[in-house]
Amino acid sequence: xxxILIFLxxxxxxxxxxxxxxxxxxxxxxxxxxxxxxxxQPFAEGGRVLVPLRGVAEELGAEVNWYPATNGITIxxxxxxIHFKLNSKLVLINGEETIxxxxxxxxxxxxxxxxxxxxxxxxxxxxxSPKEQTAYIFKGxxxxxxxxxxxxxxxxxxxxxVEKIDYWDLAYGEGSLTAKTKVxxxxxxxxxxxxxxxxxxxxxxxxxxxxxxxxxxxxxxxxKAELGAYILNKETYYDFTSEWNQYSKALATxxxxxxxxxxxxxxxxxINKVFE
Numbered sequence: 001x002x003x004i005l006i007f008l009x010x011x012x013x014x015x016x017x018x019x020x021x022x023x024x025x026x027x028x029x030x031x032x033x034x035x036x037x038x039x040x041q042p043f044a045e046g047g048r049v050l051v052p053l054r055g056v057a058e059e060l061g062a063e064v065n066w067y068p069a070t071n072g073i074t075i076x077x078x079x080x081x082i083h084f085k086l087n088s089k090l091v092l093i094n095g096e097e098t099i100x101x102x103x104x105x106x107x108x109x110x111x112x113x114x115x116x117x118x119x120x121x122x123x124x125x126x127x128x129s130p131k132e133q134t135a136y137i138f139k140g141x142x143x144x145x146x147x148x149x150x151x152x153x154x155x156x157x158x159x160x161x162v163e164k165i166d167y168w169d170l171a172y173g174e175g176s177l178t179a180k181t182k183v184x185x186x187x188x189x190x191x192x193x194x195x196x197x198x199x200x201x202x203x204x205x206x207x208x209x210x211x212x213x214x215x216x217x218x219x220x221x222x223x224k225a226e227l228g229a230y231i232l233n234k235e236t237y238y239d240f241t242s243e244w245n246q247y248s249k250a251l252a253t254x255x256x257x258x259x260x261x262x263x264x265x266x267x268x269x270x271i272n273k274v275f276e
Contacts, residue, residue: 027049027133027135028132028133028135029051029115030137031137031139032137036056038051038055040108042135043107046102049115051112051113051135052112053112056118057077057118060118060119060122061077062075072084072085075118080121081093084104086104086105088104093121115135115137119137123144124137124138141184141226142271143226149192150275151198151275152196152199153199154197154198155175155177158199162181163179164177164178165189176193176194177190177194178191186206186208189204189206190202199275201275203272204271205268205269205271207262207268207269208267213259216257216259219259223255254273255271257269257271258272
């Protein structure tokens with residue numbers, strides 16, 4: 001009996017490790033729906049996905065410089081300047097020191113950095129799907145605007161990020177908050193729906209001039225450019241409405257875009273982000 005237990009324990013350890021290794025070997029990264037091709041495979045360490053720095057940074061529009069003498073690397077994107085050294089958790093962000101939970105590493109002649117750290121530092125939203133073994137990165141104006149808001153986010157945290165206009169308390173932990181914002185060059189309004197004292201979903205509303213159908217197509221394409229090729233178009237511009245569902249297994253989020261005729265030749269445009 002003891003021998004059987006030892007065999008089973010050994011089998012479990014070996015099989016478990018091989019499964020983890022196999023999963024790590026199959027890690028994929030998508031940016032706005034397009035698969036990133038790496039010459040060196042990403043890997044997992046300390047619960048984080050590490051990716052070849054140059055491949056992802058340059059895809060996100062950043063400039064990378066490597067200093068072999070000091071093992072130092074700098075990444076620059078707009079006004080953001082990041083400096084770090086391999087095998088050190090200390091990182092300088094615009095001269096300010098910060099500690100990251102997994103140190104950058106060297107592997108197969110490449111520098112690797114935690115994917116979430118680099119993506120979020122440059123304003124992208126990063127989501128990880130364990131089942132798909134895929135990291136999804138979204139970048140763009142709408143993505144950046146919506147990035148800070150998450151399911152269950154308490155009202156006091158939302159308050160700190162927006163220019164509030166009004167709040168309606170519907171009692172029993174429910175309410176709605178209206179705030180000012182801008183999107184696609186238009187003055188817009190946020191409408192946050194609160195349930196059980198946390199964010200349930202949110203809407204962006206603004207007006208444009210033109211034909212409802214054409215504007216629906218225009219803004220649909222802008223959204224799709226950020227949300228990726230794996231977004232499914234359920235209908236073809238029916239009733240001045242276009243709708244996509246993201247792969248719920250990966251992202252658990254639904255986006256809806258609606259355009260509708262308003263008064264005096266205006267078109268009402270609404271973008272909804274619904275957390276499943």
